Amino acid sequence: xxxxxxxxxxxxxxAAVRYGHGLSPLFASPADTDMLLSSVSVMPxxxxxxxxxxxxxxxxxxxxxxxxxxxxxxxxxAYKAVRNSFVSAHYNGLxxxxxxILDAPVTFGERLHAFWIDHFxxxxxxxxxxxxxxxxxxxxxxxxxxxxxxxxLVAATTHPMMLGYLDQTKSKGPNSVSAQKRGGGVNExxxxxxxxxxxxxxxxxxxxxxxxxxxxxxxxxxxxxxYEGAFFxxxxxxxxxxxxxxxxxxxxxxxxDVLVVLGDLARHPATAQHLARKLAAHFVSDDPxxxxxxxxARAYSDHDTDLMPVYRTMIDHPAGQxxxxxxxxxxxxxxxxxxxxxxxxxxxxxxxRGKSVRDLFMTPLSRMGQPWQSPAGPDGWPEEERAWLxxxxxxxxxxxxxxxxxxxxxxxxxxxxxxxxxxxPGARDTLAMLVxxxxxxxxxxxxxxxxxxxxxx
Amino acid sequence: MTGPSQISRRLFxxxxxxxGCSAAAxxxxxxxxxxxxxxxxxxxxxxxRGAMDGLDVVQPYGDPSLRELRxxxxxxxxxxxxxxxxFYALHPALAPLMPMWRAGELGFAHAVSTxxxxxxxxxxxxxxxxxxxxxxxxxxxxxxxxLNRLLQTMPDVRSQTAYSVGAExxxxxxxxxxxxxxxxxxxxxxxxxxxxxxxxxxxxxxxxSGPAAEALEISRAAGDAxxxxxxxxxxxxxxxxxxxxTRIASFSLNGWDTHRGQAGSIRRSLDQLATVLMTxxxxxxxxxxxxxxxxxxxxxxxAAENGSGGTxxxxxxxxxxxxxxxxxxxxxxxxxxxxxxxxxxxxxxRPTADVRAYxxxxxxGLFGLQSSRIENEVFPGLDLGRDPGLFV
Numbered sequence: 001x002x003x004x005x006x007x008x009x010x011x012x013x014x015a016a017v018r019y020g021h022g023l024s025p026l027f028a029s030p031a032d033t034d035m036l037l038s039s040v041s042v043m044p045x046x047x048x049x050x051x052x053x054x055x056x057x058x059x060x061x062x063x064x065x066x067x068x069x070x071x072x073x074x075x076x077x078a079y080k081a082v083r084n085s086f087v088s089a090h091y092n093g094l095x096x097x098x099x100x101i102l103d104a105p106v107t108f109g110e111r112l113h114a115f116w117i118d119h120f121x122x123x124x125x126x127x128x129x130x131x132x133x134x135x136x137x138x139x140x141x142x143x144x145x146x147x148x149x150x151x152x153l154v155a156a157t158t159h160p161m162m163l164g165y166l167d168q169t170k171s172k173g174p175n176s177v178s179a180q181k182r183g184g185g186v187n188e189x190x191x192x193x194x195x196x197x198x199x200x201x202x203x204x205x206x207x208x209x210x211x212x213x214x215x216x217x218x219x220x221x222x223x224x225x226x227y228e229g230a231f232f233x234x235x236x237x238x239x240x241x242x243x244x245x246x247x248x249x250x251x252x253x254x255x256x257d258v259l260v261v262l263g264d265l266a267r268h269p270a271t272a273q274h275l276a277r278k279l280a281a282h283f284v285s286d287d288p289x290x291x292x293x294x295x296x297a298r299a300y301s302d303h304d305t306d307l308m309p310v311y312r313t314m315i316d317h318p319a320g321q322x323x324x325x326x327x328x329x330x331x332x333x334x335x336x337x338x339x340x341x342x343x344x345x346x347x348x349x350x351x352x353r354g355k356s357v358r359d360l361f362m363t364p365l366s367r368m369g370q371p372w373q374s375p376a377g378p379d380g381w382p383e384e385e386r387a388w389l390x391x392x393x394x395x396x397x398x399x400x401x402x403x404x405x406x407x408x409x410x411x412x413x414x415x416x417x418x419x420x421x422x423x424x425p426g427a428r429d430t431l432a433m434l435v436x437x438x439x440x441x442x443x444x445x446x447x448x449x450x451x452x453x454x455x456x457x
Numbered sequence: 458m459t460g461p462s463q464i465s466r467r468l469f470x471x472x473x474x475x476x477g478c479s480a481a482a483x484x485x486x487x488x489x490x491x492x493x494x495x496x497x498x499x500x501x502x503x504x505x506r507g508a509m510d511g512l513d514v515v516q517p518y519g520d521p522s523l524r525e526l527r528x529x530x531x532x533x534x535x536x537x538x539x540x541x542x543x544f545y546a547l548h549p550a551l552a553p554l555m556p557m558w559r560a561g562e563l564g565f566a567h568a569v570s571t572x573x574x575x576x577x578x579x580x581x582x583x584x585x586x587x588x589x590x591x592x593x594x595x596x597x598x599x600x601x602x603x604l605n606r607l608l609q610t611m612p613d614v615r616s617q618t619a620y621s622v623g624a625e626x627x628x629x630x631x632x633x634x635x636x637x638x639x640x641x642x643x644x645x646x647x648x649x650x651x652x653x654x655x656x657x658x659x660x661x662x663x664x665x666s667g668p669a670a671e672a673l674e675i676s677r678a679a680g681d682a683x684x685x686x687x688x689x690x691x692x693x694x695x696x697x698x699x700x701x702x703t704r705i706a707s708f709s710l711n712g713w714d715t716h717r718g719q720a721g722s723i724r725r726s727l728d729q730l731a732t733v734l735m736t737x738x739x740x741x742x743x744x745x746x747x748x749x750x751x752x753x754x755x756x757x758x759x760a761a762e763n764g765s766g767g768t769x770x771x772x773x774x775x776x777x778x779x780x781x782x783x784x785x786x787x788x789x790x791x792x793x794x795x796x797x798x799x800x801x802x803x804x805x806x807r808p809t810a811d812v813r814a815y816x817x818x819x820x821x822g823l824f825g826l827q828s829s830r831i832e833n834e835v836f837p838g839l840d841l842g843r844d845p846g847l848f849v
Contacts, residue, residue, distance in 0.1 A: 167716045170765030185764025189716045192577070192770070202578045208802065211577075328664075367643055369624040376506060376625070376711050379580045387626045389664050391638050395645035395672035398655065430661075434654050443651050450655070452662045 009323060013424040017324045017457050018283060019315065020107035022337040025413075025421040026345075027105040033315050037308060039109035041146040044100050048093050048134035055227035057131040061086060065128075083127065090130045091357040093137075094372050098361075099346030101336040109145075112311075114332065115282055116141045118380035120156045120198060122165040124373065129161065132227060133373065136161035149275065149305040150266035157194060157262060158229040163221060166190035166378065173219040173237025173253075186237070191215035193378050199265040201274030210243050217241040217261055220253050231255035244268075266305050272297040279314060285326050286384050289319035325456045328385040331368035333457075334397065335361065338449045341422040342405055343413060360404050367396040389455070397455065401446035415444030423453045498747050498782060498823040499699045501706045501737065502604060502629060502816075505730075505754040506583060507713035510768050511775030512760065512806060513723055514551070515565045515788060519544035522795035526761040530719055530768070545788045550727035554734060557779060562738070562745075564785035566776040566815050566845070568793050570756055570808035577770035579714065582755030587629035589813055591838045601632025603813075604707055606835045607820055608634035617702040622695045627707050636705075637675060641694035645672040692733040696740030699748065713754060717765040734779050746781035749819055749847075753777075757806050760795055773806035776815055782823065782848060789815070789845050810842070817841050822848040 009017075012029035015036045016022055023029055030036040049057070061082050068079035101110045117137050124133055140159040144152035156162055163169050171187035172179050179185060191214035196202045220236030223229055236253030246264065249257035265271060276296035280288035295317055299309040314320045329337060352360075365372050369388065375381050382388075406412055415438070419431045431451060438444035448454065510530075517523055518533025532538065538546035539555055545567070547558070557563040572591040573582045588594075589603030608614050609632065619636035621627040624643075630636050647655060652673065659665035688710060695706040710733065712726040730752065738745050757774025773793070778785065793799050793807040801807040817831040817839060832839050 167765060167767070170717045170767075172764060174764070179764070183764075187716060187763050187765050187767070188769045196576075196578050196580075202576060202581050208575055208577065367624060367640065369626075377579060377714065382626065385664065386631070389668055390624075390626065391668040391671040391675065392624055392640040392643040394665065394668040395643050395676070398645060398647070398669070398672075402651075430658065434657055437650075438654060439648070439650050443654070446651075447654055447658055451658055452665050455665070 009424055009426075011321070014321055014324060015106075015108070015315075017424070018320075018327075020111060021101050021333065021340050022454065022457075023422040023424070024340050025343045025418070030106045030108070033312060036106060036108050036315060037311060039104060039106035040112060040308065040311065042104070042109055043142065044096075044138070046096060046099075048096050048138045049089075049131045051135075051139055054131035054135040055224075058128055058227055059225070061128050086127045086130045088353060089134070090127065090373075091353060091362070093130070093134050094361060095349050095352060095357060097332075098336055098339065099349055102340055102344055102349070103346040107340070108311075110336075111283075111333070112145050113137070113142055115279070116145050116152065118375075119278065120152075120162065121375055121378050121380040122161045123375065123378075125164070129164070132161045132164075135159075146308055147306065148266075149271075149300070149307055150263050152307075153194075153198060153266045154259060154262050156198070157190070158221060158258075160223040160227045160229055163190070163223055163229065166193055168218060168221050169223060171215065171219055172235040173216060175238055176219060176236055177234040178232075179235075186212075186215050186219060188212065188215040190221075191218055194218075194262075194265065197379055199274070200268055200270040201277075204268075204270035204274070206244060213241040213243045214261065217243060217248055218258060220255070221258060231258070267301070269297075269301065272300040276300060276310065279310065280319075281383050283314060283327075284320055284322075289317075292317045292319040325452070326385075327457050328388040329455050329457055330381060330388055331365050331370040331393070331397075332372070334455055335365070335400070337454060338401065338405075339408070341418060341449065341454065342409065342445075343418075344408060348408065356407075360407055364396055364400045364404070368393045368400075394450075394455075398446065398450045401449035402442060405445055405449070406442055412441050412445055415441060415448050418445065419448050423448075423451075427453050496704065496824060497744075499704055499706075499741075499744060499749070499780075500819065500823055501695060501699070501748065501750040501780070503730075503733070503750065503752040504583070504587065504627070504629060504707070504709040505713050505726075505752055506579070506709050506711045507715075507754075508579060508582065508756050508758055508770055509713040509726075509754040509774060510715060510719065510723060510758040511567060511754075511773070512757065513719065513768075514548050514727065514777075515541070515567055515775045516546045516548065517544060517567070517792060517795065518546050520792070520795045522797075522799075526795060528762060529766055530762050541788060544792075548723070548727055550724045551731050553731045554779075557734065557738070558786060561784060561786040562779060562781055563734075564778045564783060564787050564789065564847075566778070566789040566810065566812070568773045568790050568806055568809045569776050569812040569815065570773050571812055573756060574772065575802070577756065577772075579755060579770075584628070586753060586755045586812075587627075589629075589816075589836045593838065602627070602629035603816070603835050604630045604705060605632025605634050605636070607824070607826070608632070608636065608705065610826055610830055610834060611824065615702060617698070619705040620695065620698050620703050620707070622691050622698075622706060622708040625709055627709065630705075630707050637671060639671075639675045639694070641690045643672070644676045645669075646676060647673070688729045688733050689736050692736035693740050696737050699741050700744055710752075715758070715767050716763070716769060717767040719767040722767075730777075737779075738781075748780040749782045749823055750779040751776065751816055751819060752779075753812055753816070759804050760800055760806055761804070771805035772801045773808040776812050778815070778819075778847070783819075784847055784849050789847075811839060813839050814841050815845065815847070818845055818847050 016029040064079050064082045068075045136159050140155040166189045167187045168190040172184045174185045192211045195206050216237040220231050222232050233253050240247045240249045248261050276293045280293050296310050296313050299313040303309045415435045419428050435444045513531045516531045516533050516538050533546045534540050537549040540546050554563055571586050573585040587602045588599040616635045621630045621638040624640040659669050691708050715722045757771045758768035759771040763769050791809040793809050813836045820826045828841050
């Protein structure tokens, strides 16, 4: 038994710790499952980028960049300005995500958003893609996480951010009209990851032939000049393709075939199992109870991929209500939890930009092993505890706990009160003993924020 | 559980100011508890994540099928690649390593792979590469990596013997044998009272006490290694440790997944690799002569170029070997040919050797490990095969 395992906890404490960003001194913890789930469908007041604006922003950026190449001083200055504004938007994306967490009475929805962003990992190739990625996160994933997975899968797979990241924008059928005229061929990247990462899971019974056939079936998916997802029949491979023993499409390529195969993949029993296990491994345990996973997979299949019954099953299952502390909070999760515990609000971060964001958040996240929006590959961040509670990672968490709170607030709160308000009773005895012995208020706060109770859930 | 927690929990208790021990009693500073050091040879394992295109890095331009499969990539000496032996040519981005090749300190093995086949998933492929197992064992079932199992065979391993470098976890080193993990740009310094309080805070939770103790120890031992954790800093840090007690170091280099525009993207990764190898050589000084570097990847890439100037996931690939200890200046391995009938599954370079066998022979040569232990303990189920003669 470790310090941070407390077997008998009240529902609101479990709800805040396991399914949210911890207890808050400002907001009551969710009293029941309905209240916890109510946060899922709340759309944030501030979108990271307005609907339909990303394409215009990117086109403007590219136009200004082209003009600056052989341009005069004013054109070069214009490019520098627009580039800086995109870097700011990238930084601001982090600050908005923190603010949403700090201002949300219930934070399960924010945790889920991070989960689905990781499930559908995309990585920017270029600073020009900042608005597109923000659009992807807020408008292709967020609206669907309280609905059916099949709809999220379609929105994600046909979004230009995903199409570009997994090279679908470079793929065309070898016998398509376009390839006949201008050459080019199929690229398997998106098809493989849709099956391996987004739906069936790598253990499922699909073959290289299925990957190839799906890649051929996805040809035609692309983006317009305004960065809208679209289907281009001239890029599509003519004829039918067979994926997992089912034939799709006919002589005339159509977007409908893509939607049908995505629907079948979303409803496949392997997908139910894969998503159930992944959610349980993220929220409950690195090695989740098979009965919990089976119950969640059943809920998924019984409700035509609707995710709300899956979340409800997880929360209400005995394994989902067992003592917390078995999972490590990842660096972003932990940093947000620490700031929430300090009683900070979104407005407290409002004026922060540039070097402050870099020094207080971006660089520390990188050093903790989670550079913002930059996992190593399309499988996103590792889940297991041992990937996060490493010596350099923990060292950075201690350093951040020591130094950053005093940069964020003029009057540091009393660490005894923070512990009292944000660590469930029965888990704070050691801290209650140690905190008063700290030499400085900042050291006492660091003990609380770097404690196992704050770093696990 | 991983190695550091176990060793360091011990450190934490022993070295703890709370318990009032003096620094002289600390095992890191006082190694008399250990009988002898595990020899003078060094092994560095670099994991190239993303599947390096072996056919582009070491281009078999003597095989006429290469030109038919690849129009824009891997053009051979006509495209600026550096001839190695009349059959293979080195990608031009590795030109800075040619002096190492000529000095016999750089070599390759071609058409190698792990036993991983057919699904071509990066993540399964890397798991299998680092677990060192065959297709008969699901990599997810294996909790330790083959470098750790190598450590477990050594009778006299100390905490400093093996190092995982960088902020990324290295499953190849994970396991019950002790090792240290560190990123060169991290330091942890706490005052006396704060340190004692943190020790008490983590005392009952080994998930925290181990890493925290290790962080404090390495901060003291490593000094200021530089401010940036880029690849150069990682190589420099590794070299500095190798000059001291460390005998095994491992880290990863990312960015090899070249599905499109490979001509540009692989160049960046190769530049970085060249810098890393040159830094290791320059910074390790006299111990370079006792060092073997193995740079391995999860699988190779498809023999044919794809529709977007890149390559999709494949099977056979190349192993890069460097160091003063290794017999370089040659490309090891049996070439299977690239004609359509020669390809694996009609699309990939056919592997003719298990990459683990090269690692096994390296262990045998560097650490005197018996073949039977390599085949049963480090790489269970591996057939080492004939000695490729990696060492003089």
